[in-house]
């Protein structure tokens with residue numbers, strides 16, 4: 001019944017690609033035992049809050065306060081979508097925003113006095129890790145730069161010296177992995193056109209430090225520092241690998257059928273397809289992006305990545321294979337960052353989009 005002509009004509013683009021039909025079957029038949037939700041609830045007890053950064057990072061805090069991450073908190077709480085999600089997922093309406101399944105992506109919690117409270121939207125510690133155990137070490141002058149970075153990472157800091165480490169967080173939140181939220185509640189399945197460089201370099205950008213020498217701590221400036229060309233390329237390529245890795249991971253968590261009894265793709269109330277179908281379409285477009293990069297420059301990790309996804313059989317229950325492919329893509333992003341320099345991949349510059357303007361929240 002999946003072969004029904006309705007299905008094929010509704011999906012001409014996907015159909016032509018050869019593997020997509022199998023994605024649907026695979027999604028449908030598989031089990032989801034081997035993968036868990038990507039982002040666990042952040043530990044309230046290790047969060048210190050944005051004010052604890054302000055003394056030293058005034059410029060970063062000012063920039064953050066103007067972002068959607070900081071300002072959306074009331075909007076999310078008051079949103080009609082939030083009410084619908086509460087109904088669709090059978091959650092207490094007034095408790096919905098403190099529910100773990102929302103907090104992990106939308107809010108920052110702290111342990112205050114005797115209770116855990118939401119104190120911000122997506123904040124410094126959502127991206128850099130709860131600071132309790134590293135705040136005093138990450139800037140310690142008596143250590144070398146290398147020691148500072150290592151010790152603070154060991155203590156839970158998500159340090160921007162590894163772009164991949166910090167960027168993983170973006171995809172954990174911006175690629176939604178909870179089918180209940182999307183298929184029952186009507187939550188968006190993803191941020192539609194998310195691309196790491198352009199989404200970072202608009203409102204989110206907050207580079208105000210300059211390196212004096214390898215040894216000393218960095219100094220603060222009031223001017224936003226330009227993002228070096230080499231870093232832009234790293235963001236673009238790492239972003240594509242991470243995006244595909246996280247999309248496959250979300251696909252591995254899907255178990256709802258993508259089509260109805262007559263073989264037509266199921267439409268949610270909003271008219272959108274189910275989460276699995278939306279992610280399958282994104283995966284396909286990310287694979288084309290990787291092919292485009294491959295046609296412009298030789299990058300071993302991109303070749304391997306394309307081999308990994310080409311080798312995926314989408315015919316039967318494939319969740320374990322998708323989960324394994326996802327892990328391999330995340331590993332390749334890491335290896336790419338460690339072994340390739342931005343200057344080696346100049347020829348992709350024409351692919352990199354401009355900084356994104358925000359939606360004007």
Ligand code: HEC
Pocket residue numbers: 048049050052053054055056057124125128131135138139145148158159160161209216217218219
């Ligand atoms: C007492 C001052 C101080 C406080 C408080 C502080 N920082 Fe820092 N931070 C610094 C200094 C100085 C550096 C540069 C360290 C270096 O050069 O290795 C830094 C570096 C960083 C970096 C890494 C930048 C890089 O590439 O070296 C991040 C991320 C960061 N801080 C986040 C935070 C967050 C989040 C908070 C609040 C939870 C915070 N900091 C609180 C002084 C501080």
Ligand code: HEC
Pocket residue numbers: 072075076077079080081082085086096097099101102103104105106172173174175176177178181187188190191192
């Ligand atoms: C996996 C991460 C994730 C989880 C879990 C999640 N959200 Fe979201 N949510 C997002 C992202 C990312 C967006 C922005 C999507 C976009 O770019 O369009 C969003 C958008 C929204 C919006 C629209 C905001 C606006 O400004 O229009 C509301 C409301 C919302 N979420 C409520 C919730 C509620 C309530 C829950 C829990 C029941 C929840 N979300 C769980 C990631 C998540």
Ligand code: HEC
Pocket residue numbers: 068069072073075076104105106122126127166167169170171172173174196199200202203204357358359360
């Ligand atoms: C803890 C989860 C989380 C993390 C980590 C995260 N985001 Fe977000 N981001 C969100 C949510 C949720 C929204 C939507 C808020 C809303 O619309 O109410 C959002 C909104 C945005 C927006 C504004 C979108 C618009 O429509 O204008 C940008 C830009 C953005 N994120 C970029 C990033 C980048 C780049 C990273 C990584 C460096 C990142 N985000 C990491 C959860 C997260």
Ligand code: HEC
Pocket residue numbers: 050053057060061062064069122123124125126127128160163166167200204206207208209210225227231
């Ligand atoms: C949405 C995720 C996100 C949020 C929220 C966030 N950061 Fe960052 N931060 C990043 C990323 C990604 C980088 C690395 C940028 C790069 O590589 O150019 C970074 C870099 C930094 C740096 C180093 C910048 C430089 O000049 O070298 C500091 C310091 C920092 N963040 C502090 C903060 C503080 C303080 C806050 C809260 C006010 C905060 N960050 C909020 C993602 C985030």
